[in-house]
Amino acid sequence: MNEKTYSTVKEAMVMLHVSKRTIYQYCQDGTLEYTKPAGIIYILNESILNFLKSGIPKKGKTPVIKSTGTISKGDQTENCET
Numbered sequence: 001m002n003e004k005t006y007s008t009v010k011e012a013m014v015m016l017h018v019s020k021r022t023i024y025q026y027c028q029d030g031t032l033e034y035t036k037p038a039g040i041i042y043i044l045n046e047s048i049l050n051f052l053k054s055g056i057p058k059k060g061k062t063p064v065i066k067s068t069g070t071i072s073k074g075d076q077t078e079n080c081e082t
Contacts, residue, residue, distance in 0.1 A: 005046075007042065009023050012048055034047070
């Protein structure tokens with residue numbers, strides 16, 4: 001059975017070395033996949049790992065991970081073949 005695991009916003013902040021506001025922004029723009037039961041945000045660990053594999057973005061260049069295996073950086077797209 002493949003059970004999904006989640007991290008809190010605080011745990012994600014530590015893993016990604018970013019602020020709470022940045023985590024909320026990544027959730028809002030779809031960079032990190034999350035769920036919000038009872039008003040508390042839990043971020044899918046697989047989403048955090050995918051983010052780390054794609055590289056930490058430069059300021060203003062938040063990558064959006066698409067299910068096609070590509071990363072969109074504004075008007076540039078990179079292939080994420082492994």
